[in-house]
Amino acid sequence: MTTEVRVPTLGESVTEATVATWFKKPGDAVAVDEMLCELETDKVTVEVPSPIAGTLADIVAAEGETVGVDALLANIAEGDSAAAPAKAAKAPAKAEDTPKSANDDAAETDVMVPTLGESVSEATVSNWFKKEGDTVAQDEMLCELETDKVSVEVPAPVAGVLTKISAAEGATVQANGKLGVISGSGGTTAPAPKSVEVPAPSASTGRDVEDAPSAKKAMAEAGLSRDQVTGSGRDGRVMKDDVARAVSAASAPPPAASAPTPRAPVAASDTEREERVKMTRLRQTIAKRLKESQNTAAMLTTYNEVDMTEVMALRNEYKDLFLKKHGVKLGFMSFFTKACIHALNEVPEVNAEIDGTDVVYKNFVHMGIAAGTPTGLVVPVIRDADAMSFAGIEKAIAEMGAKARDGKLSMAEMQGGTFTISNGGVYGSLMSSPILNPPQSGILGMHKIQDRPMAIKGQVVIRPMMYLALSYDHRIVDGKGAVTFLVRVKEALEDPRRLLMDL
Structure with a gap:
């Protein structure tokens, strides 16, 4: 005899959910109220417990599937689980009575x-x-x-x-x-009875339950330990929302304590008010590579500014049609990528690297796009960007950005870049000097777009302006080449038609 496992009530106005994780597989023994799977809705994570003790016969809705309220998730065969633990617990009286085997x-x-x-x-x-x-x-x-x-x-x-x-x-x-x-x-x-017994919820048993995988990942990203988060799930299980609340509580200023009788404050030592946290390996590597870059390259930065009027107008005119046809939004990064590729063709030393006493010129462009993540700065690489269309570049940037945020970039996806673009403007930066990503010889820094009064044909007009910064290795790139590169990027962005005509 089998019992159906169905999607529970998800909440007011919530009609569907996604199967996030199965914690059991077909053939596994399950106890009453033991967690089978986890569903995610727009707002909350929902646990689905086993209605009976038995064996998970089959899974109907796999991970990633969207299911409605009361939809069938799985079937449980009754009675098999009781025999399984008993059979596992049965052991020979003496070790020598039973021969060893694989x-x-x-x-x-x-x-x-x-x-x-x-x-x-x-x-x-x-x-x-x-x-x-x-x-x-x-x-x-x-x-x-x-x-x-x-x-x-x-x-x-x-x-x-x-x-x-x-x-x-x-x-x-x-x-x-x-x-x-x-x-x-x-x-x-093996604690076989543990899978059958269902202890009453308590502070102690809450530590033994399995926290939601999404919550574990969120705690790791936020740098929180398990003891810093109060779980609201079954038996104290930590859910993703619990981590979000803990992060908010940690960042909120502590409430002012009311003191009925004024007293002289007791000053704590500086050491008592400090917090020492070991740097992550990623942060250590970032620090090491950036310092190596400063120590190795003869780094210099040249600046210019670009009027974004034409790019913004072109983007506004075609963004809806672009999204409809290609399924991805038209952003500024594809324009900057195309403009840099155009300039690299004219000034190839910016796309080269030094290897001992040799200069290695790259007849291709593997474009690095710097991205900030909760754990640090990473630079995923779009390979052969010079052979891509605007849509191809936008799709690649979106895909790499999502992987970077989720911490799923592979090593291969962050290696082999020949030039890098870093967009500090998304954080509000008006002007900065980016640091080279060795062994590359050039990196372009983008910044925020700001309306400024400009003199155009004898008239003062308001234009959306952006400062550009090119940091380059002066050992291989001369000042003339660096300035020429930045001017070509500026010209291509102020008149995007030049990109189409290769001018």
């Missing part, structure tokens, strides 16, 4: 550091999502590693019990190093 309870599997990417030899263990003694399912996320540029999730290679953590949080591990050990499922150390 499927024996003592079988162990090492959890190893996965391939980290080209030229990456080590990583730091940033978070363990399981502790020693926890039961894990195959492919369930165990921990997260942080390399110089990306975060890497490590799944369980087999189902079983995490019997040992070899590399604690904060430890540095080498590529293919050992992280922990998983004993085969059904081992005597």
